[in-house]
Amino acid sequence: MGILDRMRRAVTRDANIVTAEDLLNLSREGRLGGKSVHVTNDSALRHSAVWAALRLRADLVSMMPIDVYRKVQGLQVEVPKPPVLVTPGGQEVGIKEWMYSTEFDLDRAGNCFGLITERTGVIGPDGRGLPGRIDLVELSEVTVRANGSQIKKFKICGTEYDPWEVWHEKQYTVAGFPLGLSPVAYAAWTIEESLNAQQFARDWFGAGIIPSGTLKNVGKTINQKNAREAKEAFRAAVSNGDVFVHGSDWEYKPIQAVAQQAQFIEARQFGMGDIARFFGVPSDLIDAAVSGSSVTYANISQRNLQFLIMHLGPAVGRREDAFSRKLVSNPRYVKLNTDALLRMDPAARAQTLKTQIDSRTLAPSEARAIEERPPFTEEQLAEFDRLFGSRSVPAQPTTAVPGATS
Structure with a gap:
C-alpha cells in the first residue's frame, strides 16, 4: 500500500x-x-x-x-x-x-x-x-x-x-x-x-x-587458543604501523572490496x-x-x-x-x-538594453534605472556632445487629429 x-x-x-x-x-x-x-x-x-x-x-x-x-x-x-x-x-x-x-x-x-x-x-x-x-x-x-x-x-x-x-x-x-x-x-x-x-x-x-583480511597458517590446523594468540600478536604489531615478523607457516591475505559485487x-x-x-x-x-x-x-x-x-x-x-x-x-x-x-553576462545585457532603446520600448532613463544608476546629468550629456557630436533627438511619431487642417 x-x-x-x-x-x-x-x-x-x-x-x-x-x-x-x-x-x-x-x-x-x-x-x-x-x-x-x-x-x-x-x-x-x-x-x-x-x-x-x-x-x-x-x-x-x-x-x-x-x-x-x-x-x-x-x-x-x-x-x-x-x-x-x-x-x-x-x-x-x-x-x-x-x-x-x-x-x-x-x-x-x-x-x-x-x-x-x-x-x-x-x-x-x-x-x-x-x-x-x-x-x-x-x-x-x-x-x-x-x-x-x-x-x-x-x-x-x-x-x-x-x-x-x-x-x-x-x-x-x-x-x-x-x-x-x-x-x-x-x-x-x-x-x-x-x-x-x-x-x-x-x-x-x-x-x-567484513574482515580486513585473513591470517592463515598453511602448515597446520590451529585451535581457538592459538588462533586468538596469533591474532592478538598480529594486531599488536600492525596497529601502530610496525612490521609483523613470522615464519614460513603464516600467510596474510588482505580482503579487497569488489565494486561490482x-x-x-x-x-x-x-x-x-x-x-x-x-x-x-x-x-x-x-x-x-x-x-x-x-x-x-x-x-x-x-x-x-x-x-x-x-x-x-x-x-x-x-x-x-x-x-x-x-x-x-x-x-x-x-x-x-x-x-x-x-x-545575463554584461555583453548580452548591454545588447538587450540597446535593442530595447533602439526599438523605443525602453527609455534611456529606464535602462539606467535597471542598471541601478541615476539619470544622466546635464554635465554628462554635454560630455557626450563633446565626444560624439551634438545630441540628435529622434523625431517623435505624430498622430493625425480628426478634423484638423494643415
Whole structure:
C-alpha cells in the first residue's frame, strides 16, 4: 500500500478526524523500504544530492526580490510592501531567510507552517487583520487534524490552534487531501539505497562489516587458543604501523572490496539522478553524473531560463498566489522578480538594453534605472556632445487629429 493510500485510509477512520503527522515527520511512519537506514526528513539531508537540490531551489527563491503591485488604468504600478514581506519574522528574521526556510520545507515535505503572532489593521478576506508577523515552526512539531479535505485543528508543540491562527503553505497537492505530499517520503527507497551505499563504505573502510583480511597458517590446523594468540600478536604489531615478523607457516591475505559485487559505484551514481528528478532539479546543476545527453546551451542565461520554466517557475507562481491571497489586500498582488535568476553576462545585457532603446520600448532613463544608476546629468550629456557630436533627438511619431487642417 502506498503512502498516499495509507493516509487516505487514515482520513476515513476516527469519525473523519485524524492526525496526519506521518507525512510531516517520517520517523513516525516507520522504516520505508529497507532495514539498514531509517529515512526521515532529517536523515535524508545526509545525502549530498538531497541537500544540494533543496539548497539550490531555496537559495534561488530566497534571492528573488518580492514586489507588490496594483492595476491603475490597466497599468501595473508598484506599491509599498507590507511589513510581513520585509521582516516576516520580526527584526531578527528578514524576508530572505524566511523565504529560504519556507522553500526548504516545501520542497522536502510539501508543507511549511508558522504561527501568526501579529496582525495589521487591514482586513483580509477572512474578516480578520492581515498577518503582520509569521514565526515559522519545525515540521516535526506539527500535527494536523482534518475532516476530509478540511483542516480543523493544528497542534503545534502540544498546543492546539485554529486554522486562521496558523500560516500553512503546501505544494505537490492531490484533490481531496488537506496536505501537500512529501518528496522525501516518495523518494525514500532511492535515498535509502544511496544512504545504504554510504553506510557500506563507512563500515567497509572501518573494517566493521567484513574482515580486513585473513591470517592463515598453511602448515597446520590451529585451535581457538592459538588462533586468538596469533591474532592478538598480529594486531599488536600492525596497529601502530610496525612490521609483523613470522615464519614460513603464516600467510596474510588482505580482503579487497569488489565494486561490482557491492554495487557501490552504481548505487551512488544512478541514485543521484533519481533524487534530482524527485526534487525537481536538473542533475547537472547539482554536479550529478549525466549520461546519454547532448543538450548544450549557448550561454548561462538559456540554461537558467530552462530551469526556471521547467522546474522552478510553477513553485514560484504558487507562492505568488498564496501571498496575494493571504498577505495583501485586494486589488494588490505579489510578484517574485525572477529576473534575478535570469541575469545575463554584461555583453548580452548591454545588447538587450540597446535593442530595447533602439526599438523605443525602453527609455534611456529606464535602462539606467535597471542598471541601478541615476539619470544622466546635464554635465554628462554635454560630455557626450563633446565626444560624439551634438545630441540628435529622434523625431517623435505624430498622430493625425480628426478634423484638423494643415
